[in-house]
Amino acid sequence: MLDKIKELIGEAEAFTGNSLEEVEAFRIKFLGKKGLFNQYFSEFKNIPNEQKKAFGQTMNQLKTTVQDKVDTLKASLETTEEEGVYGDLTRPGDAIQLGSRHPISVVKNQIIEIFSRIGFDVSEGPEIEDDWHNFTALNLPEYHPARDMQDTFFIQTNPDVLLRTHTSSVQVRYMEANKPPIRTISPGRVFRNEAISARSHCFFHQVEGLYIDKDVSFADLKQTLQHFTTEMFGKSKIRLRPSYFPFTEPSAEVDVYWGLETETDYRMTKGTGWLEIMGCGMVDPNVLENCGIDSKEYSGFAFGMGIDRIALLLHQISDIRLLSENDLRFLNQFKSAL
Known part of the structure; x- marks a missing residue:
């Protein structure tokens, strides 16, 4: 055996x-x-x-x-x-292709980082809004002529529902849910019924800031914006021109002195050296009261800027439509962007 x-x-x-x-x-x-x-x-x-x-x-x-x-x-x-x-598993692998961030994300993250360092948190809200949060609470009652400043996309089945025209609606929701002191920025996508061209689109991106506390002054607003422009653009010289916004009083447009060192500077600033970057102002007392905040005890300021506009400026992009067409030849230019 x-x-x-x-x-x-x-x-x-x-x-x-x-x-x-x-x-x-x-x-x-x-x-x-x-x-x-x-x-x-x-x-x-x-x-x-x-x-x-x-x-x-x-x-x-x-x-x-x-x-x-x-x-x-x-x-x-x-x-x-x-x-x-x-295939042969012992062969060296192909290098992983480096990805890229969208220029809108690059600029948005830079703005958030700058304001987070001085105590602002980030708040978000729905893109489909109601009339109260988008208009009425912001000192824009029904039939107010300033509503015509923003060509709105309404939901036909419900005229009280619309695509938000600004991220100020997020600030209203934040004020309703939080007590002062409030210090927040609200980045997001907004929609307006505008003709699409190289300089405008029917949707774009905004970031709006809000600061409410006791004894907040216009000087606080200017100092905050001065800090932002220095950090964002490396430009410390700004000016505030009187303007009108229904939800702030007084209101102003903010210009940064870009300079006239190159031909591009002349073209962007139309030979003036100044470049408009945002709107701002002191929060109207009616807006505070609409959101349940005592306007006799608290005051505040607000500001808003277009992220797309700043992206076009910083990266010298000539056509805003490039930001939404997902052309890889365009997006691959931002591979090294953080």
Whole structure:
């Protein structure tokens, strides 16, 4: 019987399988529940005592030889199959292509970072708004002529529902839900029914800021904007021109002195050196009262700027439509942008 087992060991050593199925059949033949190993091992009780040691050693050799052969062949065949699917796994991999951030995201993140360093948090709200939060609470009651300043997309099934025309609606929601002191910025996408051209679009991105506390003054507003323009543009010279916004009084447009060092500077500033970047003002007391804040105890300022406009300025982009067309030739220019 020992000779027969040794023949099986030789057979196992000589076996070569061409597929995982063949290797599995080989394993079952020798080590399966009804395999040759169990068949011969069942004869152990009939072996003379003086031969049991040799018999046991030979059986262990058979089992080890078969198991090693199965493991080796499976590993080899699985590697071969993977190479057939994935190629040679030992070859150096292709470098992962560096991604890029959209210029809108780049500028938005820069603005958020600047204001977060001086205590402003970030607030967000829905893009589909109601009339109260988008107009009425902001000192724009029904039939107010200033509503015509913003060509609005209304939801036809419900004239009280619309696509927000500014992120000031987020500030209203924030004031309703939080008590002063309030210091927040509200970035987001807004919609206006305007003709699409190289300089305007029917949707664009804004970031608006709001600061409400006791004894907030116009000087606080100017100092905050001075800090922002220095950090964002490296330009410290600004001017505030009187303007009109329904939800702030007094109101102003903010210009930054860009300079006239290059031909591009002349073109962007129309030869003046000054570039308009945002609107601002002191929050109208009516807006505070509409949001449940005592205007006799608290005051505040607000400001708003177009992220798209600043992106066009910083990256010298000539057409605002490029920001929404997802042209990879354009977006790949921002691979190194943070």
